[in-house]
Amino acid sequence: MDMGRLEQFMNGFAAASQLLSRAGHNGFFVEYVCLATSVIDAMLRIGLILQHQVKNQTDEILDELLYQGEADKGIPERGIYREALKQHIINKELFDDLEELYQKRNRIVHRYIISDITTVQVLDIAIQYENIIPVISKEIGELEKMQMKLGVGMTVTGPEVTRSHINEMMARKHCDPSLTREFQGNHGD
Numbered sequence: 004m005d006m007g008r009l010e011q012f013m014n015g016f017a018a019a020s021q022l023l024s025r026a027g028h029n030g031f032f033v034e035y036v037c038l039a040t041s042v043i044d045a046m047l048r049i050g051l052i053l054q055h056q057v058k059n060q061t062d063e064i065l066d067e068l069l070y071q072g073e074a075d076k077g078i079p080e081r082g083i084y085r086e087a088l089k090q091h092i093i094n095k096e097l098f099d100d101l102e103e104l105y106q107k108r109n110r111i112v113h114r115y116i117i118s119d120i121t122t123v124q125v126l127d128i129a130i131q132y133e134n135i136i137p138v139i140s141k142e143i144g145e146l147e148k149m150q151m152k153l154g155v156g157m158t159v160t161g162p163e164v165t166r167s168h169i170n171e172m173m174a175r176k177h178c179d180p181s182l183t184r185e186f187q188g189n190h191g192d
Contacts, residue, residue, distance in 0.1 A: 008064065008069040008070045009069060011069070011070065012048075012069040012070065013172060014172045014173070014175045016042070016045045016049075017169050017172040017173045018173045019038055019041050019042050020042055021173050022034075022038050023035060023038040023039060023042055027129070027133065032122065032126050032128075032129045033111055033115070035129045035132065035133075036107075036108050036111055036128055036129050036132055037108070037112065039129070039133070039136060040104075040105075040108050042136065043080075043101070043132075043135070043136060043139055044080045044083055046136075046139050046143050047083045047084065047087045047092065047093070048069065048083060049143060050090075050092040050093075050139075050143045050146055051065070051068055051083070051086055051087060051092065052064060052069075053143065053146040053147065053156060053157070053158065054090045054091075054092055054146060055090075056150065056155060056156030057150060057153060057155060061155070061156070062155070064157065068083075084098055084101045084102065084105075085098075092142055092143075092146070093139065097135075097138060097139070097142075100131075100135060101135070104131060104135065107131075108128070111128065146158075
């Protein structure tokens with residue numbers, strides 16, 4: 004199992020989660036919505052890998068889900084939603100909720116100025132994202148439990164991941180000591 008892409012992906016996930024928390028804490032609703040979308044996409048990508056590993060009794064990492072180079076044809080987030088539904092990682096109701104949030108997010112990103120959307124509506128959308136993240140996290144947690152039960156895949160039991168280790172992951176993604184200090188000092192991350 005090649006851990007390079009996975010490690011890079013997890014560094015990005017840790018940093019995006021940190022920035023998401025910071026955006027929520029500081030009331031940066033537009034930033035929160037954009038980062039929540041990224042975090043959900045990342046969770047579902049991991050879910051697809053976990054499900055692939057369970058189904059195929061392998062520890063194979065699907066790099067195409069973890070990395071997209073400049074010239075690579077990527078898998079868009081809606082494609083990830085569809086595949087997560089197809090692979091039974093999420094149910095139809097959750098899929099529909101994600102599709103609806105996708106439309107709302109696009110309205111914020113592409114039409115905040117040229118539509119009737121208000122900042123209070125953006126706050127409401129951010130809250131919807133905040134409520135859906137734990138639901139998706141629970142589904143991914145079930146796949147991790149399944150892997151541990153079956154003794155297959157990349158989920159392993161071992162030492163608990165420490166705050167220090169997570170901070171190192173975030174710092175690798177930020178690639179700048181002053182940014183890392185700023186984000187960590189912002190509200191205890």
